[in-house]
Amino acid sequence: MICDRKSVQKTKFDAGNFWNMNNMENIRIIAFDADDTLWENENFYLETEMKFCELMSGFMPVKKVREELLKTEIANIGIYGYGAKSFILSMIETAIRISESKVDAKTIQMIIKTGRDLINMPVKLLDGVESTLMNLQKKYKLVLATKGDLLDQERKLRNSGLAQYFSHVEVMSNKRKSDYVQLIQKLGVMPHEFLMVGNTVKSDIIPVIEAGGKAVHIPFHITWEHEQADSSVTEFIKIEKIMDLVSL
């Protein structure tokens, strides 16, 4: 289904691009987001966050701890970037701040332990991922375009068993329009030949459309607060399951 068709004319996006939205014939490269598009991720972060809130429950109610942690994470994105190491550092900083430096070393050690468990989380593929990649690989060049920590993402890809399907892997420090423009150039195709598939409207959809590419949104049941988009735009396709890509 096409989302927000009516709102398209209000957007600054190229109308030509819009009218070609259903024309998937030009597509040469399909790029996939990884976390929560190919495999589960956010629920492991949520689990870790809950353990952190428990550790901090002597200082503050859970709801407030979560708010404080999110505040730290957002403030730290510029300096630490995305991924598990940044998350561990943000948890430690939050613990020190909200405890007014009363948190003890043993608790900090437990925070680090939960963070290390997060890094070593198992890779659980979402339904239909492998068969879809196998199918699409016959006709398209497949690319992995994921945001996060280089080592984390390489490790997850290796453990996923999916590496063989991708002819290019791009771990990106951010997913803004300019990052996609650069990626599309690097891949040597025209923007309208590039299709991005992902679960996050803010990172996988809007900037790709802005860069002149096409995008398919597959919602995941949970999205990190910081990745939630308040946009009423835009001309992208939404499907429910990754398998639906094949019929597109």
Added chain:
Amino acid sequence: MICDRKSVQKTKFDAGNFWNMNNMENIRIIAFDADDTLWENENFYLETEMKFCELMSGFMPVKKVREELLKTEIANIGIYGYGAKSFILSMIETAIRISESKVDAKTIQMIIKTGRDLINMPVKLLDGVESTLMNLQKKYKLVLATKGDLLDQERKLRNSGLAQYFSHVEVMSNKRKSDYVQLIQKLGVMPHEFLMVGNTVKSDIIPVIEAGGKAVHIPFHITWEHEQADSSVTEFIKIEKIMDLVSL
């Protein structure tokens, strides 16, 4: 000067490659390591380490703290990889371990503060770097091939003002033979058309030669203990200053 010429025949490396060592005519791509090849790095880490040792001096003598930190860092490379965030986490873990959990939250906060200062370190180019890149860019495709944290390295490159000289930037989670094989393939050249320039024999020289490429070593006055190679190999060229590359 060619290093260890005599020892070359003892190595497993391709002799053909050796005899062509001085033949730079085939080179199409020159890849540069970044830290301590283009700009200062290790001295900022050493400064941070010294501040950490001071913070820990109530628990252990400086020399012992350094040894313990190095032990943690090496043990953590597999899970955290390289870069400043890993270094901060290793400092915190070391502080908790060597203090037998007696270190207080304020000290941990100071450790984090020194780590954040490290991330924000100024980029100081080494002598002759920019003029050399400007010169070589006319004849070769220049690539940045650096190991470390994605965001750290992108930030340093941006702050260096050198981004314009590189047609490709590769932040690598590791620099083993297989990583170079992959990089050379990605760049679409033959191994003997690829020249790597760097300050670390273990990461920038040996694996490149093993991958069939060529390598030029520019020693920096300090090298992290973990990067020191005990090798008596190999057939690479050593120069003193980056400007010497142009005459090669």
